[in-house]
Amino acid sequence: MIKVFVSGCYDIVHAGHVQFFREARALGDHLTVSFASAEVLWLHKHRKSSLPDEHKRALIAALRMVDEVVIGDGLEEGIDFRREFLRIRPQILAVTEDDKYAGLKRALCAEVGAKYVVLPKTPPEFTPISTTEIVRYIRAPQEAPLRVDFAGGWLDVPRFARNGAFIVNCSISPTVSLREWPYERNAGLGGSGAWALLNGKDSVDAELDLGVGWQDPAVISETGLCVWRSGARPELEFKSSADFLRGRMALFWTGNSHDTPKVVSNSRDLDAIARAGQAARDAAWTSSLEGLAGAVRQSYAAQLAEGMTALAGSVGGVTALAVKYCGGGFGGYALYLCASQSDRDRLCGQPGFRSIEPYVLSGR
Numbered sequence: 001m002i003k004v005f006v007s008g009c010y011d012i013v014h015a016g017h018v019q020f021f022r023e024a025r026a027l028g029d030h031l032t033v034s035f036a037s038a039e040v041l042w043l044h045k046h047r048k049s050s051l052p053d054e055h056k057r058a059l060i061a062a063l064r065m066v067d068e069v070v071i072g073d074g075l076e077e078g079i080d081f082r083r084e085f086l087r088i089r090p091q092i093l094a095v096t097e098d099d100k101y102a103g104l105k106r107a108l109c110a111e112v113g114a115k116y117v118v119l120p121k122t123p124p125e126f127t128p129i130s131t132t133e134i135v136r137y138i139r140a141p142q143e144a145p146l147r148v149d150f151a152g153g154w155l156d157v158p159r160f161a162r163n164g165a166f167i168v169n170c171s172i173s174p175t176v177s178l179r180e181w182p183y184e185r186n187a188g189l190g191g192s193g194a195w196a197l198l199n200g201k202d203s204v205d206a207e208l209d210l211g212v213g214w215q216d217p218a219v220i221s222e223t224g225l226c227v228w229r230s231g232a233r234p235e236l237e238f239k240s241s242a243d244f245l246r247g248r249m250a251l252f253w254t255g256n257s258h259d260t261p262k263v264v265s266n267s268r269d270l271d272a273i274a275r276a277g278q279a280a281r282d283a284a285w286t287s288s289l290e291g292l293a294g295a296v297r298q299s300y301a302a303q304l305a306e307g308m309t310a311l312a313g314s315v316g317g318v319t320a321l322a323v324k325y326c327g328g329g330f331g332g333y334a335l336y337l338c339a340s341q342s343d344r345d346r347l348c349g350q351p352g353f354r355s356i357e358p359y360v361l362s363g364r
Contacts, residue, residue, distance in 0.1 A: 001029045003032065004024050004025065004027050004030065004091070005031075005081075005085060005094070006020070006021065006024045006031070006094050007034040007081045008036070009131065010035040010036075011035075011045075011049060012050050012131045012134050013056075014131070014134060016130075018065075021033060021063060021065050023119050024119065025065040027092050027117060028091065028092055030068070031068070032069070032090065033060050033069050034072045034085070035053075035056060035071060036080050038052070040075070044080075047135075053071055057069045068088075071084075077101075078100065078105070090114055091114055092115050093105060093108070093114050093117065095117070096119055096121070097120060099118075135200075136200035138200070140197065140200035141197065142177060143175040143177045144197050144220055145220055145223060146175075146189035146191060146194055147170060147172060147216060147220055148170055148172055148335045148356070149167070149215060150168045150280045150292060150299065150335075151167075151168050151295040151296065152165065152166050152167035152228075152273060152276065152277025152281075153167065153215065153299070154270065155213075156215040156228065157264065158231075158232040160270060161231050161232060163230070164230075165278070166229060167213075167215050167277055168227050168281055168283075168284055168292075169215055169219045169226055169228075170219065170224070170225045170245065170358050171219050171220055171223040171359040171360070172249070172356040173356065173357050173358075173359040176194055178199070183333075186258060186259060187253070188258050188327025188328060188329065188331075188333050189251075189327065190215075190219070193216035194217075197217060197220060197221060214233065214234050215234075216327075218234035222236060223359055223361040224359075224360040225239065225240045225242035227280075227281045230274075240287065241358065243287075243358075244287040244289055246341075246357055247340070247344055247345075248338050249336070249337060249344065249355070249357070250338065250344050250353050251335060251356055252311070252333065252336060253333055253354075254331050255331075256332070258327060258329060260328035263328045268302065269302055272301070276295050276296075276299040279291065280292060280299075283295055292322075292337070296321075296322035296324050296335070296337055297322045297324075300322065300323060303324060303325050303329050307330075308329045311334050315353070316346060316347060317346070318343045318347045320343075320347070321337045322337045336353070
């Protein structure tokens with residue numbers, strides 16, 4: 001009888017594990033699965049086990065391709081299963097291509113004359129997922145805000161970062177969820193960052209992987225009115241509840257979607273953007289509506305210099321304090337900052353306009 005042995009944390013058993021067990025079992029006549037005990041998981045992975053050990057043993061043992069289940073309780077990282085391995089003396093130790101403890105496991109195989117077999121990554125029958133991703137998905141919020149940016153946008157893109165510069169933005173409600181999205185898509189409100197957060201992804205890394213900046217997921221996760229230091233990663237300088245902005249903000253849908261990655265390499269005046277960011281930062285610190293409106297006007301001037309179509313400053317008899325495109329611009333939503341709630345409400349009676357409010361997650 002050819003005995004095959006596999007080991008891992010298997011903290012949350014998923015279909016990828018089942019596929020690996022099936023392929024390992026095909027190498028012989030008997031499959032032993034060893035999983036790291038709760039104590040080992042806590043010691044080496046710094047997390048609590050998803051299930052008590054005996055429950056996990058019963059779950060894995062119920063899989064038809066598994067013949068035996070043992071618990072690795074040794075304290076040697078990577079080979080916590082050593083005692084059981086030497087007792088069983090299998091002919092084959094099967095591992096995946098990305099196993100981090102190849103050296104230790106090969107040495108252990110040499111002690112009993114076992115063959116060390118690396119199973120290649122086969123095309124999955126399903127979308128691959130890891131235990132870490134499952135935990136993130138479980139912990140992901142049920143809803144998330146989107147955001148408006150006032151000034152300093154583009155200085156959150158790592159290659160445009162400037163020492164001493166600032167990005168100022170604010171999370172907004174109504175919120176969104178995986179089942180309800182009450183905004184237009186591709187709209188300049190940080191939707192991709194919110195979508196990543198709702199799906200349990202590292203939303204900052206997800207945005208940086210797109211070649212754009214981190215401001216969207218940063219403020220969506222933090223909530224409130226935020227001042228960020230320009231740099232390769234988010235660094236929060238100041239946050240407030242933005243009460244002075246309540247009843248003052250509206251969005252206008254331009255009718256055209258926008259694509260930030262498509263315009264990230266456009267020519268633009270980063271000096272002007274940095275000046276607007278500084279003005280917005282000063283206004284945020286003093287809760288100055290007029291100061292923030294001035295910074296928004298500076299941002300908008302920089303947008304017009306990029307070639308964006310001019311927005312109407314007066315609509316339905318209401319003249320906004322300031323307007324600008326959200327996000328990368330060239331379409332999407334435009335932000336209208338109003339002098340009073342009555343002005344904002346009158347503006348939102350016009351086609352294409354909707355009211356928004358600052359969003360601050362309770363306890364943050």
